[in-house]
Every structure is written in structure tokens, then in C-alpha cells.
Amino acid sequence: VYRRVTPTALPTFLLVGPSGAGKTALLTLTERKTVAPTHTSTSPLTIETLLPDGFTPSSSQFRSPGDPAYERARRFLLVDTPGHGKLRHFATAQLVNPTHVRGIVFVVDAASIAEEAGLTEAAEYLHDVLLALQKRYTGARTSKGPKEIPVLIAANKLDLFTALPPHLVGRALEKAVSEVRKSRAKGLKDSGVGMGMGGEDDGVDEEREWLGEGGEGNFEFRHMEEVGTGVVVKGGNVLGGEGTDVQAWYEWIAEQL
Ligand code: GTP
Ligand code: MG
Structure with a gap:
């Protein structure tokens, strides 16, 4: 039976993370299969690429290389x-409307994480990315619920x-x-949000701005599972x-494809 194949947007992976972490280096390596010098980025850059040989898209586990469906599944966009x-x-x-975003790669420099300033910078950015994903999930109004990122x-x-x-x-x-x-919660309090100045929605904003589970405990990545976001940490080096x-x-990307 002949079925018309409607062109669908390719799955997209976003490279985010602090300056100097190695995002552009990773994109360049993926595009050219070889490392090249980079400069700090001032604008985003999207490439269309293929999952490298030796990695199998999880949707094509039971197909072989060369099979058109397998080859199609290897294609993705990488956004620096x-x-x-x-x-x-x-x-x-x-992140506001990540319709085609299949996953987010938050790149950090593991050496700068060993230092206070680098750690704080990465944590602030990561907090904001995770909070955006949480808000997107909890704010979704569709019955199906938003897909996981x-x-x-x-x-x-x-x-x-x-x-x-x-x-x-x-x-x-x-x-x-x-x-x-x-x-951030203290900042919200001090600014008066949710402190009896916002009418009936008092407290709601504060709750919306709180990442992960409430209570006294520390934030843990596994809290994000409840809002459709699994978080894993994997090491490597581009250079x-x-x-x-x-x-x-690449294995992680293959699992999402
Ligand atoms: P912005 O564009 O400013 O956001 O930074 P970026 O995350 O794109 O960093 P970029 O890829 O430009 O890399 C920053 C510097 O780190 C460059 O000098 C890279 O050569 C270097 N670098 C990237 N990956 C590695 C790595 O695995 N090991 C080492 N030693 N250096 C790396
Ligand atoms: Mg860059």
C-alpha cells in the first residue's frame, strides 16, 4: 500500500551551558568528524547531521544499517x-516552545565545576533551564500532556x-x-511576589518558581522525572x-532517536 510520507521536522538537540564549556567544539566535531579551534559564540548555529556509524537509533534497534527507515532515524538537528x-x-x-526538541545537552567544563565561580555559574544556568522545562510541563493544558524532554x-x-x-x-x-x-525563592519574597500583593493567587507564583520537590531537602535530579525530564550526567572530552x-x-542521543 502506497502511503504518502509527510515531511516531518527532524528531532532537535539543543546544546546549552556556560561559556567556554565546549558546545561549539562538540558541534564542530559532530559536523566535521575532526576537532577544530573555536571562538566564543555570539549567535546560535544549527547543523543537520547523522548519528555516527556504530550508534543505533533506539527506534531502529531491530533494523540494519542501509534500511531506509534506519537511515532516516539517524538524522537530527544540533543547535549550538x-x-x-x-x-x-x-x-x-x-525552550519556550520546544516542539521538536528531543533532548537538551547541557555542556559543562568539569574542571571549572571544581571551582566556586564556575560551579555557581553553571548551577544558575542549569536551574533556569530545568525550571523552564518544569513550567512547560506543569503549565501544559493538553490532555495528552507534553512529551518528555x-x-x-x-x-x-x-x-x-x-x-x-x-x-x-x-x-x-x-x-x-x-x-x-x-x-531565588528569597529574592521573590523580598520583591513582594506572593506576599499578599497579588490578590487570590498568593503563593501560587512562588510554587511555580520552585524547582523540584518542596520541603527542606536538597534538590536532586531525580525530582525532575515527575515533570517529564530525566537528567543524567555523562563524562567525556572533545579535545x-x-x-x-x-x-x-552519542549513545545518549541514540537512545533518544
Ligand atoms: P561559548 O560559545 O562562549 O558559549 O562557549 P562554548 O561552550 O561554545 O565553548 P567552545 O566550544 O568554544 O570551547 C571553549 C574552549 O574549550 C576552546 O578553547 C576549546 O578548544 C576548549 N575545549 C573544548 N572541549 C575541550 C575538551 O574536551 N578538553 C579541553 N582541554 N579543552 C576543550
Ligand atoms: Mg560556542
């Missing part, structure tokens, strides 16, 4: 965004001897995101004397 604090609107704009925290630059191992990157970020969450290692990240 600038990480500079003043240029993050390019990334957050993508998973997040990969790519702990990059593991070639550097000062880099934290991935599980510690995850733990440090959870703790630092907890601090961000606390200070480095011993060559590149981005295996775990």
Missing part, C-alpha cells in the same frame, strides 16, 4: 547556543587533570542548584592529548 550570560536568550527562546549533563574536558569525575560533577551541581533555588571521547554522549 551562546553561553555568555547576556546571550542566553537565544537558548531560552528555544530529557537532559544530558555532558561533563566535558575530562582530559584535564583538574576535572571532577562525572558523578561528582552531578553531585556538586545538585547541591549548587539547591542554593540557587533557595536564593585532549589522548584523543576525543564523546562516546557516552
Whole structure:
């Protein structure tokens, strides 16, 4: 039976994360299969690419390379965004209506996470990305509910001897995101939002702005599962004397395809 194939938008993966983390380096490697020097980004950049050989899209597990459906499933868009604090609107704009976003790769420099300033910067950005995803989920009005958008925290630059191992990157970020969450809530209180100035919706805004589970405990990535976002941390390095290692990240992308 002949069926018309309607062109569908390709699954999209967003590269977000602080400046200098290695987003453009990863995009360049994916596009050219080789590393190349990068400059700090001032605008977003989208490439259409293929899942590299040796990785199987999860939707095509039972097909073989060469099968048209298998080959189609390998195609995706990779969107690089600038990480500079003043240029993050390019990334957050993508999160407002992420219709075709299949996953978010939050790239961090695992060596800078070992330092207070780098950790705080990454945690603030990560907090805002996760909160945007949570709001999108809880604010959805469709009966089907919005589709899930998973997040990969790519702990990059593991070639550097000062880099934290991935599980510690995850733990440090959870703790630092907890601090961000606390200070944002305090900021809201101090500004008077939800303090008897907003009529009947008092408290609602505060709740909407609170990431993850309520209560006294620390924020944990697993809280995000309730709002359709699985968060995993996987290590790698785009550059480095011993060559590149981005295996775990491509595997994660393959799982989402
Ligand atoms: P913005 O565009 O400012 O948001 O930064 P970015 O995340 O795109 O960073 P970019 O890819 O430009 O990389 C920043 C610097 O880190 C560059 O000098 C890269 O060569 C370097 N870099 C990227 N990945 C690695 C890595 O795995 N190991 C090491 N040692 N350096 C890396
Ligand atoms: Mg860049």
C-alpha cells in the first residue's frame, strides 16, 4: 500500500551551558568528524547531521544499517547556543516552545565545576533551564500532556587533570542548584511576589518558581522525572592529548532517536 510520507521536522538537540564549556567544539566535531579551534559564540548555529556509524537509533534497534527507515532515524538537528550570560536568550527562546526538541545537552567544563565561580555559574544556568522545562510541563493544558524532554549533563574536558569525575560533577551541581533555588525563592519574597500583593493567587507564583520537590531537602535530579525530564550526567572530552571521547554522549542521543 502506497502511503504518502509527510515531511516531518527532524528531532532537535539543543546544546546549552556556560561559556567556554565546549558546545561549539562538540558541534564542530559532530559536523566535521575532526576537532577544530573555536571562538566564543555570539549567535546560535544549527547543523543537520547523522548519528555516527556504530550508534543505533533506539527506534531502529531491530533494523540494519542501509534500511531506509534506519537511515532516516539517524538524522537530527544540533543547535549550538551562546553561553555568555547576556546571550542566553537565544537558548531560552528555544525552550519556550520546544516542539521538536528531543533532548537538551547541557555542556559543562568539569574542571571549572571544581571551582566556586564556575560551579555557581553553571548551577544558575542549569536551574533556569530545568525550571523552564518544569513550567512547560506543569503549565501544559493538553490532555495528552507534553512529551518528555530529557537532559544530558555532558561533563566535558575530562582530559584535564583538574576535572571532577562525572558523578561528582552531578553531585556538586545538585547541591549548587539547591542554593540557587533557595536564593531565588528569597529574592521573590523580598520583591513582594506572593506576599499578599497579588490578590487570590498568593503563593501560587512562588510554587511555580520552585524547582523540584518542596520541603527542606536538597534538590536532586531525580525530582525532575515527575515533570517529564530525566537528567543524567555523562563524562567525556572533545579535545585532549589522548584523543576525543564523546562516546557516552552519542549513545545518549541514540537512545533518544
Ligand atoms: P561559548 O560559545 O562562549 O558559549 O562557549 P562554548 O561552550 O561554545 O565553548 P567552545 O566550544 O568554544 O570551547 C571553549 C574552549 O574549550 C576552546 O578553547 C576549546 O578548544 C576548549 N575545549 C573544548 N572541549 C575541550 C575538551 O574536551 N578538553 C579541553 N582541554 N579543552 C576543550
Ligand atoms: Mg560556542
